[in-house]
Amino acid sequence: MTATPRVRVARRPVHGVLLLDKPLGLSSNDALQKVKWLLRGEKAGHTGTLDPLATGVLPLCFGAATKFSQLHLDADKTYLAVARLGVKTSTGDAEGDVIETRPVAVTQSQIDTVVRRFTGPIQQVPPMYSALKRDGKALYEYAREGIEIERPARDVEIFQLEVALAEVESAHEAIKIIAKCSKGTYIRTLGEDIGEALGCGAHLTGLRRIATGDFVIGQCVTLAALEAMTEDERLACLLPVDALLPQHRRVTLDTENAGRFLSGVRRRGDWPDAAHVAVYSENPPALLGTAQVKSGELIPGRLLSPLDIGQILAQAQKAESQPI
Structure with a gap:
């Protein structure tokens, strides 16, 4: 059987910023490569990764915009998350194994009290299932081998925090979290810590980034929408390079x-x-x-x-x- 020859994409100079609503299950780099292929761009990069299990705002930089992408790494982020109460997992999200279950008896009044403890400057211990490196090896690689590495707490800041009992389709009790935070904040850890403070434990079942810096989810385009566009329509989705320099x-x-x-x-x-x-x-x-x-x-x-x-x-x- 003769193999079908691969079609070589003719690259071209493309400059600007594309705000992608990253789909679930796709790594930030995979999303970048797909959009780069659709635009036929020569040079591309992103402004910081978004977990495969998270969706939402992912700024992708093309051409000259890559020179300023580092400036956006320090931008504040806003997330919308849902956490199931009463169940802890090995990863802090739905991908991990259940390691503990507890009964849930939580009121909104208790939640409001807990929120005050997690607003402002706080310390977080980074999760083992993270891309942070120790001796050149990612922590999640150690975690998969069953090795626990000591991690020092890090200073982060939660600028705004809203937590409320969530209405979900299942019978499980859950909370909805909206958090505007500094760079380096782990929302999985925030969800787990709030669950601990409520006395029942928790793990994230959904995570969506709704803003990063001045970019918001309403400005984003989905991968499916891009795929359905003509090349000129895709180029029209690009913001100018100086969109990275609003301040x-x-x-x-x-x-x-x-x-x-x-x-x-x-x-x-x-x-x-x-x-x-x-x-x-x-x-x-x-x-x-x-x-x-x-x-x-x-x-x-x-x-x-x-x-x-x-x-x-x-x-x-x-x-x-x-x-x-």
Whole structure:
């Protein structure tokens, strides 16, 4: 039987940010590779992983946007989770083995009292089933071998926390958790710790990221929707590269100063000091890169190449010429 030859995808420069509503069961990298294939992009990356068992907001960066993806790793996240009460599992979620069951007798008043204990700066012990590494090996690899590794508690912050008894289809009692938190927060651990504080234990049965930084779930597109689109429709889903820089102060340079800045040369002006600056050229209007301002001096940070800038302008011009 003759094997069917693989079709080679013709890659092309694609620049921007695509907000994907990651489906259940797919790793962040698998989701990235699928979207990269659909867009035929040359270069792509994401702004931090989302567990395969979680769905929701996953910003994917293409082309020049990958230069600024690291800036989004520190962004606050908001999650919607459902936790079943009375049952603890080895992983803290529905994938693990049941290790303990307890009776449940929880009121909303008890929940409201517990919420106050988990709001603000708290400490968490990272779960064994996590991608954190010890001696070059992920903790979940040790866990699968039945090895327990001591993990120091980490400081995280829960900025907002709402917990309520949930109405679920099954007869099991559950709680719904909405948490806005700092980077590095484990929602599985938060669910388990809340369950312990309620005296019955718990494990997550559902997890959805509904916001990361300024990006919210309502802006996202599903993988199924992308697959059903034409190539031009997929490109139209991309946000501009500077969508990753919403909190950066904007500085615009004339043609001469823009050229010098792109060469890595500091510029002087009457700008106020700022740690995070997005620098643009005046003509044509285009993002040049990031910088900081100290004592009136604009100090280059991450810069786009003239090739990147030209491709971004061409991509925008093509998008504008498409019929609505």
